[in-house]
Amino acid sequence: MIVVIDYKAGNLYNVGNALKYLKADFTVSGDPAVVSQADRVILPGVGSARAAMESLTEQGLVEVLQGLRVPFLGICLGLQLLFEVSDEDNTPCLGLLPGTVRRFDSSQIKVPHIGWNQVSGLDVSSQPPSILLKGIPEESFFYFVHSYFAPLVSPFTLGKTEYGSWFGSVVAQENFHGVQFHPERSGEIGLKVLQNFLEVQAS
Amino acid sequence: MLAKRIIPCLDVAEGRVVKGVHFVDLKDAGDPVELGGRYYREGADELVFLDITATVEKRKTVVDWVKRVADSIFIPFTVGGGISTVAQVHDLLRAGADKVSINSAAVKNPELLGEASRAFGSQCIVLAVDAKRTGAGWKVFVSGGRNETDRDALEWIRQGEELGVGEILLTSMDSDGTQEGYDLKLLRAVSQSIRIPVIASGGAGSPEHLLEALRVGADAVLAASIFHYDRYSIAEVKDYLAENSIPVRRN
Numbered sequence: 001m002i003v004v005i006d007y008k009a010g011n012l013y014n015v016g017n018a019l020k021y022l023k024a025d026f027t028v029s030g031d032p033a034v035v036s037q038a039d040r041v042i043l044p045g046v047g048s049a050r051a052a053m054e055s056l057t058e059q060g061l062v063e064v065l066q067g068l069r070v071p072f073l074g075i076c077l078g079l080q081l082l083f084e085v086s087d088e089d090n091t092p093c094l095g096l097l098p099g100t101v102r103r104f105d106s107s108q109i110k111v112p113h114i115g116w117n118q119v120s121g122l123d124v125s126s127q128p129p130s131i132l133l134k135g136i137p138e139e140s141f142f143y144f145v146h147s148y149f150a151p152l153v154s155p156f157t158l159g160k161t162e163y164g165s166w167f168g169s170v171v172a173q174e175n176f177h178g179v180q181f182h183p184e185r186s187g188e189i190g191l192k193v194l195q196n197f198l199e200v201q202a203s
Numbered sequence: 204m205l206a207k208r209i210i211p212c213l214d215v216a217e218g219r220v221v222k223g224v225h226f227v228d229l230k231d232a233g234d235p236v237e238l239g240g241r242y243y244r245e246g247a248d249e250l251v252f253l254d255i256t257a258t259v260e261k262r263k264t265v266v267d268w269v270k271r272v273a274d275s276i277f278i279p280f281t282v283g284g285g286i287s288t289v290a291q292v293h294d295l296l297r298a299g300a301d302k303v304s305i306n307s308a309a310v311k312n313p314e315l316l317g318e319a320s321r322a323f324g325s326q327c328i329v330l331a332v333d334a335k336r337t338g339a340g341w342k343v344f345v346s347g348g349r350n351e352t353d354r355d356a357l358e359w360i361r362q363g364e365e366l367g368v369g370e371i372l373l374t375s376m377d378s379d380g381t382q383e384g385y386d387l388k389l390l391r392a393v394s395q396s397i398r399i400p401v402i403a404s405g406g407a408g409s410p411e412h413l414l415e416a417l418r419v420g421a422d423a424v425l426a427a428s429i430f431h432y433d434r435y436s437i438a439e440v441k442d443y444l445a446e447n448s449i450p451v452r453r454n
Contacts, residue, residue: 013299017273047324106398112326112369114400115422116206116248116452141206141452143279145326163205185279185301187243189454 002026002198003038005065007055015044015075018184018191024198030055032064039070039202044184045077049086049101049148052077053093066094071200072176073132079171079178080148088148096176099151109164113149116141119159119169119181130158130170132177132196140189142169142181150180175203206452207444208248208423209413209437210402211430213238215284216255218268236271242430243276245437248452250276251304251372251402251425254284255347266298273299283331283372287312292319296327304329304372307345310352310359313366320367329402330363332356334389335376341389348376356389357396364397371397372425374404382408382428385416394420410435410443417449 004015006028019026019042026042027034035041043065045052056062065072074082081093086101093101104111118139121129149167152160159170161180169180177197183190213220213235220233239250252272256262262285269282282295283304292303309316309330320328333348334341334356341356360371373393375386385406394401400422407413407426416424429435441451 013297014273014277014301017299018277020274021277110398110400110422112399113205114326114370115208118204137454140454145279147325182279185277187278187454191277 001038002040002042003035004028004042004044005035005061006030007043007052007059007061012044014182014184015042018194022191022195022198030059030061032060035061036064036068038068040198040200041065041068041070041072042197043072043074043078043081045075045081047077048088049077049080049091049093050089052081053091056081062094066096069175070202071197073197074176074178075184076146076180076182079168079180080146080150082171082173082176082178083150086148097150097153097156097171097173099153101148101150103148104164112145112147113163114145115143116186117144117161117163117181118142119161121159130172130177131200132170132172132179132193133159134196136189136192136196142179142183142186142190142193144169144181146180150178204450206248206450207417207421208402209246209440209444209451210249210251210423210425211242211247211437212251212253212404212425212427214253214255214427215265215268218264221255235268236275238431239272239276239280242437243278246441246453247278247437249278249423250280252280252282252284253304254282256285266294269295269298269300281329281372283329287315289315289318289322292323292328296323300327302327302329302370304331305368306331306333309363310343310345310354313362316363316366316368320369325367325369328368329370329372330360330368331372331374332360332363333374333376334386336386336389341392344376348374348379357392360393361396364399368399370400370402370422372402372404374425375406378406379404381406384408384412385421385424387415387419390416390421391419410440413440414444414447414449417444 287308
């Protein structure tokens with residue numbers, strides 16, 4: 001069973017709608033017992049890093065998430081929470097990826113970053129391409145809405161996007177995957193990313 | 204590169220799509236899910252649904268069609284019209300709307316914008332402003348453009364930004380329904396005075412008008428008639444904009 005994590009912060013409904021459309025069997029839960037039995041986990045997210053981490057902590061989910069061995073997908077804030085720390089209220093996050101999530105510089109560009117932007121794979125030959133981007137053309141557009149962004153961290157950053165500067169828009173570390181864009185709001189190509197995640201083999 | 208957004212707007216009354224010319228003389232143009240779905244498949248970047256149902260009682264059905272839209276359309280959509288409480292914002296977001304636009308109620312109670320932005324995040328609160336030229340500047344109009352207020356549009360928009368809204372949906376009452384182009388002076392003035400995205404609305408009659416609006420600083424363009432009556436497809440408009448060096452999404 002796929003578990004979409006309910007941590008009272010994000011808009012879960014559209015992730016659910018997309019999963020329904022893909023005919024995936026899922027449940028929405030914030031119960032550590034349910035999450036630890038999942039065979040696939042999605043951490044969606046809109047809202048602030050601080051509120052999300054507090055909520056995950058209260059629900060006893062932090063260690064459960066950190067210890068997951070099944071395919072995991074963090075969406076938007078869900079990607080940011082994979083890193084060590086977020087500059088948003090200086091919040092310690094899940095620490096599964098090294099680096100600090102920072103805020104876009106509103107003296108240079110409009111913040112939040114809202115709209116359709118392109119994802120480029122990293123053309124480093126040693127870098128394995130993200131399985132989430134399988135069959136997706138280079139520089140495809142996806143829908144983004146966020147004010148904070150993930151750093152580029154080799155070898156975990158598998159896709160990048162430019163807004164003011166380059167940031168990590170697709171990341172992976174073993175079974176943990178993250179996308180900064182909203183696959184559930186990115187049309188057919190976004191649904192394809194979700195479908196790719198549903199096909200990731202559990203190790 | 205961040206693409207400029209093309210946003211078809213659907214006016215909905217009692218669950219049916221209609222389009223007002225100068226906000227009167229409505230013509231029926233179909234089902235929100237059907238029309239919204241058509242634009243989604245044609246490559247619209249977002250959709251805006253403005254509920255113009257006259258009575259509060261009949262407006263309660265909004266959540267039903269918003270849910271139906273969210274079930275089948277996988278691009279962001281905004282719902283506006285008659286929203287005056289944080290509870291209404293919550294209900295619409297819960298039904299699947301990505302953003303909610305607030306207009307008249309915010310003029311009466313600006314703190315509604317702050318409350319809603321804090322509760323749900325700036326990214327899902329859009330301040331809709333109907334502005335009309337008066338003397339040297341623009342005044343804010345409310346109640347579907349029927350009533351003038353004493354608020355200066357530029358000041359009001361800056362206040363909205365300070366209160367935490369994520370975007371401005373800017374409609375020129377002078378241009379709306381004319382199909383003679385957006386009010387570019389208004390658009391330029393607003394774009395230059397704030398740091399959040401501006402969606403231009405009111406007056407689009409041709410792809411050239413969309414190009415002009417994007418060139419003076421709009422981040423997105425809202426249009427109704429040019430799409431509803433099959434005068435131009437979204438693909439044609441995007442081709443034209445791309446030929447003129449405007450970044451648009453085409454996948």
